[in-house]
Amino acid sequence: MSERNQRIVAPVLILVAIIVAWEGLVTALHIEQFLLPKPSAILSNLVRVVIVDRADHAPLADNKAAARLRANRLLVRLPGRVAPAILQPVEEAVIVEFDRGQQRVLVTKGVNLTPIVQASWFTLREALGGLAMGGLAGILVALVTARWTATREALLPFAIAANSMPIIAFAPIMNNWFGIDNPFSKMAIVTIMVFFPIMINTVRGLISVPPRALELMRSYAASDFAILFKARIPNALPYLFSGLKVAGALAMIGAIVGEYFGGPRIALGVFITQEAALFRFASAWAAILVACLMGIALYLVILLAERLSMPWHSLFRE
Amino acid sequence: MSTRGPPGVQVRLRFAVNFGKIAFQQPPLPIPDANIPIRDSFSTGNDAAMTDQVVLLDGVDKTFGDGAVNQVQALSDINLSIGRNEFTSLIGPSGCGKSTLLRVIGDLITPTAGQAQVNGKSARQARLDRDYGMVFQAATLYDWRTVARNVQLPLELMKYSKQKKEQRTQEMLDLVELSDFARYYPWQLSGGMQQRVAIARALAFEPSILLMDEPFGALDEMTRERMNLELLDIWRKTNITVIFVTHSITEAVFLSTRVIVMSSRPERIINDIAIDLPKPRGMKTRENVRFFELETEVREALRESERHPE
Numbered sequence: 001m002s003e004r005n006q007r008i009v010a011p012v013l014i015l016v017a018i019i020v021a022w023e024g025l026v027t028a029l030h031i032e033q034f035l036l037p038k039p040s041a042i043l044s045n046l047v048r049v050v051i052v053d054r055a056d057h058a059p060l061a062d063n064k065a066a067a068r069l070r071a072n073r074l075l076v077r078l079p080g081r082v083a084p085a086i087l088q089p090v091e092e093a094v095i096v097e098f099d100r101g102q103q104r105v106l107v108t109k110g111v112n113l114t115p116i117v118q119a120s121w122f123t124l125r126e127a128l129g130g131l132a133m134g135g136l137a138g139i140l141v142a143l144v145t146a147r148w149t150a151t152r153e154a155l156l157p158f159a160i161a162a163n164s165m166p167i168i169a170f171a172p173i174m175n176n177w178f179g180i181d182n183p184f185s186k187m188a189i190v191t192i193m194v195f196f197p198i199m200i201n202t203v204r205g206l207i208s209v210p211p212r213a214l215e216l217m218r219s220y221a222a223s224d225f226a227i228l229f230k231a232r233i234p235n236a237l238p239y240l241f242s243g244l245k246v247a248g249a250l251a252m253i254g255a256i257v258g259e260y261f262g263g264p265r266i267a268l269g270v271f272i273t274q275e276a277a278l279f280r281f282a283s284a285w286a287a288i289l290v291a292c293l294m295g296i297a298l299y300l301v302i303l304l305a306e307r308l309s310m311p312w313h314s315l316f317r318e
Numbered sequence: 319m320s321t322r323g324p325p326g327v328q329v330r331l332r333f334a335v336n337f338g339k340i341a342f343q344q345p346p347l348p349i350p351d352a353n354i355p356i357r358d359s360f361s362t363g364n365d366a367a368m369t370d371q372v373v374l375l376d377g378v379d380k381t382f383g384d385g386a387v388n389q390v391q392a393l394s395d396i397n398l399s400i401g402r403n404e405f406t407s408l409i410g411p412s413g414c415g416k417s418t419l420l421r422v423i424g425d426l427i428t429p430t431a432g433q434a435q436v437n438g439k440s441a442r443q444a445r446l447d448r449d450y451g452m453v454f455q456a457a458t459l460y461d462w463r464t465v466a467r468n469v470q471l472p473l474e475l476m477k478y479s480k481q482k483k484e485q486r487t488q489e490m491l492d493l494v495e496l497s498d499f500a501r502y503y504p505w506q507l508s509g510g511m512q513q514r515v516a517i518a519r520a521l522a523f524e525p526s527i528l529l530m531d532e533p534f535g536a537l538d539e540m541t542r543e544r545m546n547l548e549l550l551d552i553w554r555k556t557n558i559t560v561i562f563v564t565h566s567i568t569e570a571v572f573l574s575t576r577v578i579v580m581s582s583r584p585e586r587i588i589n590d591i592a593i594d595l596p597k598p599r600g601m602k603t604r605e606n607v608r609f610f611e612l613e614t615e616v617r618e619a620l621r622e623s624e625r626h627p628e
Binding site: 215 | 421424426445446447450451452454456458460463472474475504505523
């Protein structure tokens with residue numbers, strides 16, 4: 001097995017082992033679902049697999065079939081022919097359908113997939129909006145402070161203050177300022193959270209140009225403008241991306257935490273608090289899982305952008 | 319030294335020192351007639367450019383740091399004249415100010431006192447006119463540029479046309495024999511190749527002076543010897559004036575037409591040795607008896623510099 005494959009396979013194996021152990025222990029120890037739901041129960045909120053026997057099998061009683069479908073399990077087996085009326089909602093929610101021998105396998109949407117996807121999309125937009133605004137502000141301030149050193153001394157205390165601001169205390173104020181249902185209130189929170197890591201990393205990149213590289217520019221009688229674009233900004237790119245990676249994770253956290261203090265019902269943070277309040281922990285966990293996946297996706301997008309924009313970088317040397 | 323007399327007294331004192339130096343040194347420094355004020359002899363730009371003097375340093379002092387406690391003397395009373403197409407090496411122990419001197423000539427450092435004239439104008443004007451090509455010990459290539467784009471960097475800054483830019487880049491890569499590596503990134507090259515790119519970049523815009531600060535100091539001995547030969551070849555082809563800072567006696571003697579020996583504490587020029595080895599120099603040069611004599615002469619001058627802690 002190549003080293004590259006090993007790097008992918010090993011974490012996947014560990015993940016599978018954890019899920020199997022989790023499922024097994026929750027079942028074996030009879031842990032209540034509101035303490036810790038089973039992984040299968042969490043997943044069934046997002047996706048279900050219904051296996052139906054072919055029409056030529058013996059019929060299954062309608063009430064039995066309906067009860068099995070209501071149980072909201074990840075894998076539902078319907079042994080026997082089912083009345084079309086019972087199967088209709090399942091068929092409406094189907095994502096993929098295929099035959100396996102004498103059986104029809106229907107992969108369908110879980111009961112909460114639609115609201116969770118809607119909420120995720122809403123929250124992701126808040127996170128991305130805040131990331132864009134905070135990122136732009138961070139880069140602009142970094143450019144200014146790197147150009148005029150005096151402003152660095154003047155602005156740094158404010159940047160540190162913004163960074164140490166307790167975001168939990170700040171979120172209700174932003175909700176109050178911009179309106180609780182206005183996505184801009186969450187974007188403002190995200191902006192404040194991501195500003196600092198992006199600014200501080202970019203400043204470091206802009207000012208850490210090797211002295212010889214600057215002497216070289218000086219020997220060419222290069223203008224400050226040329227030095228900025230030909231030496232400082234390219235030098236700052238790797239630093240900017242490490243700031244972005246931190247900021248990407250912070251953006252998702254900021255948006256969801258902001259929503260905990262109120263927001264439209266189609267927001268992920270609101271969905272999680274409401275489900276938890278109604279003791280529907282499995283669906284709350286499902287929403288958290290999706291938030292996690294979005295964070296990973298955001299990270300991968302930033303990684304891809306990094307790779308595309310810096311093919312020279314040492315990280316990508318074989 | 320921080321409290322000096324009125325300007326007139328200062329000038330007279332400095333010249334007195336110069337006389338002493340000229341009398342002491344062997345062979346004498348080719349300093350122009352010290353009775354004529356330097357400023358006058360170089361005030362007419364075009365006439366001066368006609369002379370064979372490329373660099374003229376007059377009473378250059380450099381002190382780093384401020385306040386009496388933190389002051390570090392890097393150069394004291396440097397008088398030096400370098401002619402066109404000369405290959406001059408600056409050699410001396412660590413901390414003797416040879417790199418500082420190179421940077422004063424290239425206007426990367428402003429001297430505390432004295433004047434630096436280059437091509438008949440101030441060093442600053444010469445820098446603004448792009449008279450200098452610089453090569454450092456580290457190749458200082460930009461990681462994000464390919465070899466060809468690194469060579470093009472000064473050409474971009476100097477607004478060469480696209481066609482001229484590409485033509486010069488090709489010529490320079492041919493000169494340093496790296497045409498096949500134009501699209502490589504610096505990290506894909508060996509140290510010696512990187513340094514060749516740095517030389518190509520320094521020569522791309524046809525500067526009149528090449529300033530080299532221990533350019534081969536980080537290379538292994540074999541690579542260094544090969545690079546020395548290549549540099550001589552480039553020097554012959556381009557007729558450029560080279561000022562070369564080095565730690566290596568062999569390298570200095572092998573390459574130069576002239577070796578300037580410097581001492582530390584005080585950081586000044588203590589000897590100026592003309593290297594009269596036959597040209598063109600090559601592998602055989604290192605076996606020449608005269609080569610050993612000159613090496614010995616430089617080595618003894620260096621030893622001398624350590625024997626006299628003033």
